[in-house]
Amino acid sequence: MKEERRVLSWRDEDNSFPWRPVIQEVPVPHVLMGQPNTLQYNISGYYPDALTVSWYKKDKGALESVPVHDTYKTSVTESQRQPDSTYSCTASLLFTPTLKDGESEVICRVDHPSLEGPLERSTGPLRVQGKPKSRKPISVTLGKEEVKCSLVLERFYPRDIQITWDCVSEQETQCCPSTERFTTNMDKSYGVTSDCRIPEKDLKNPNVKVRVMWIHESMDDPGSREMAIRDEGFPWRPVIQEVPVPHVLMGQPNTLQYNISGYYPDALTVSWYKKDKGALESVPVHDKYKTSVTESQRQPDSTYSCTASLLFTPTLKDGESEVICRVDHPSLEGPLERSTGPLRVQGKPKSRKPISVTLGKEEVKCSLVLERFYPRDIQITWVCVSEQETQRCPSTERFTTNMDKSYGVTSDCRIPEKDLKNPNVKVRVMWIHESMDDPGSREMAIRDEDYPYRPAVNIQVPLLYNNSEASLECTVSNCFPDVISGMWIKKDRQTGETDHIAGDGAYRISHHELGRQPNNTYSYKSCLIFTPSVESHQGAEFIFQVEHPSVEHPMQKSTGALQIAGEYQTLHHRGRSNGSPDHPEYFHL
Structure with a gap:
């Protein structure tokens, strides 16, 4: 019997060798420009473990493919033995395409001893896409x-x-x-x-x-x-800016204001609340608080703004309570609030009357009354001002407490009489209190219109008889300080010319100090003694002129035109018994 022999070769022409490599592509959903993309091929079923992989690229219109360049990262996993004793691996190409890579081909080429020539798989013309990028929110x-x-x-x-x-x-x-x-x-x-x-x-x-x-x-x-307008990045939420109030003054209308700006849309509501000292919750303000919101105004950037106001007249009971402005807007998850913090209610000192003056012995007591202020601390300063200097003067203060817990004070300052003999001296008082932006002040000078101690001048004129000696008496009273001068003047009835009477010859003058009066003012008397005659004095006028620091120009008091009667004896025989020299008749001008 003849023996048959058969030889097995990896490259049999009839492809009877069963363990040649098989390439299976892993689909790529999208080839995205500018992003790393991976092409993969699973290679399996080969034996022996002697596989090589290379990558090529063929641009659109090119006749030949060329090996990929360095920007393409290639890799092949280590071969894995399968249950049937064959091998498998995965070949990968990592690359970042641009739109220029569109319609080019990427080719995976596999060599193995079982193959007469390399095995190839192509992507076909690449469809490179760009995925829309949204880098910013709406x-x-x-x-x-x-x-x-x-x-x-x-x-x-x-x-x-x-x-x-x-x-x-x-x-x-x-x-x-x-x-x-x-x-x-x-x-x-x-x-x-x-x-x-x-x-x-x-x-x-x-x-x-x-x-x-x-x-x-x-x-x-x-x-x-x-x-949505409640997104964290929504740019047009309301911003509240307080308009500062320098002082919250008791008993006076006070306005709290907040400027609200930068909001959109125009759907803003404002409410006001008050939280008393020690209270746990705030409550809506009551009717004595007048609230208002101005109409929203469109700004150049198309947002809106308005001003919210609260008008109220606080008392000291409102001290340390809080007033809260609450703003609602669709862009806010919860209301926006601004609080005044504990209110510091103040009372501004009121000076309702000028400096009062009370005369003493060789001094004047100047007094100022300030009313209804709070808190109690106040600084009061008195000075005496002349052309040469400003001299500070000591004072004493007497405080009172009112029913509403506000305070009052009377400040007394004593000025030496000698200082007031200079008509240019001014007594000035100033006060500073935390409720005030600027100091308050009052002044007093003896030439003030309401100064109470200007000279009062009176002349007593008796019945005048031809060739009978008579005395004109001028009394000057209510004077302070004790600086006064006076003189007699005669005014001619026909020419109107005046002459100073020297007090010699036909006229005698006597001056008398009447001394300090019970009200501490000074009084004086001056007498003009002369013998009137019809020829010289009928219709003439005598004037007493007074100068005092309290008057800017000399004061004058006139007798009026004198009426001279006939001889005294003639009048006496006619029954004018009341005109006897022992009992002259006087009248007051």
């Missing part, structure tokens, strides 16, 4: 009675993209029209800005959301962004 631009919402998508390819805007509330989802503006980049990718206009009234509902979605062939799922 931007919002304010317009007249509307908001422009904008979305920017960058670096996508191809150009076709679907963008949809919706306005979503609890009741409905409403589709909103939009406009798109495309741009082309240097690398031939595209960008788009999509604008959608939302009416202002729709945003007054804090639960409304503006949603934009986009679909592109490079994406497995739609992309989306949302915007």
Whole structure:
């Protein structure tokens, strides 16, 4: 019997060698430009473990493929023995394509001893895509009675993209029209800005959301962004700025003001609350507090602003309570609050009367009364001001406490009489209190219109008889300080000319100090003694002129035109017994 022999070769022409490599591609969903992409081939069923893998690229229009360059990262996993004793591995190519790589081919070439020539798998012309990138949230631009919402998508390819805007509330989802503006980049990718206009009234509902979605062939799922006015990045929430109040004054209308600005939409509400000292909760202010909010004003940046005001007249009982301004707006999760902090209610000193003057022995007591101030601390300073110097004067204060816990004070300062003999001296009092922006002050000088101790001048004229000696008496009273001078003047009846009477010859003058009076003023008397005659004195006028520091110009008192009667004896025989020299008749001017 003839023996048959058969020889097995890895490269049998009839392909009877069973363990040649098989290449299975792992699908790549998208080849995305600018992003790392991995091409993978599972190679299995080969024996022996003697496999080599190389990668090639064939650009569009090229006749030959060329090995990939260094920017392509290649790898082959270590061969793994399978249950049937064959081997398998995975060949990978990691690369970051650009749009220039579009329609080029990537080829995986496998060599094995069982193959006459290399086994190849090609991707076919690559379809490189750009996935839209949304790097920023929806931007919002304010317009007249509307908001422009904008979305920017960058670096996508191809150009076709679907963008949809919706306005979503609890009741409905409403589709909103939009406009798109495309741009082309240097690398031939595209960008788009999509604008959608939302009416202002729709945003007054804090639960409304503006949603934009986009679909592109490079994406497995739609992309989306949302915007609501309660988003953390919403830029037009109200800002409250307090208008400072220097003093909260008891018994006077005070206005607290807050400027509220930068908000959108125009849907702001303001409420006021008060929290008493020691209270746990604040309560709405009552009717004696007058509240107001100005109409919202549109600003150049299209936001709104207004001013909220609270007018109230506090008492000291309101001290250390808080007043709270609470602002609500659709953009806020909860109300925005600004508190005054504990109120420091103050009472501003009131000076209702001028400095009062009381005469003493060789001094004057000047007194100032200040009323209804709070707190008690007050600084009162007296000075005596002349051309040469300003001299500080000591004082004493007497405080009183009122029913409403406010205070009053009487401040007394004693000025030496000699200081007031200078008519240019002024007594000044100043007071400073924390309720005041500027010091208060009053002044007193003896030439003030209401100074009470100016000279009072009276002349007594007796019945005058021809050729009978008579005396004119002038009394000057109510004088302070003790500085006075006086003189007699004669005024001619025909010419009106005046002559100073020297007190010699036909006229005798006597001056008498009447001394200090019970009210501490000074009095004086001056007598003019002469013998009147019809020829010289009929119709003439005698004047007494007084000078005193309290009067700027000399004071004059006149007798009026003198009436000279006939001889005394003649009148006596006619029954004028009341005109005897022992009992002259006087009259007062």
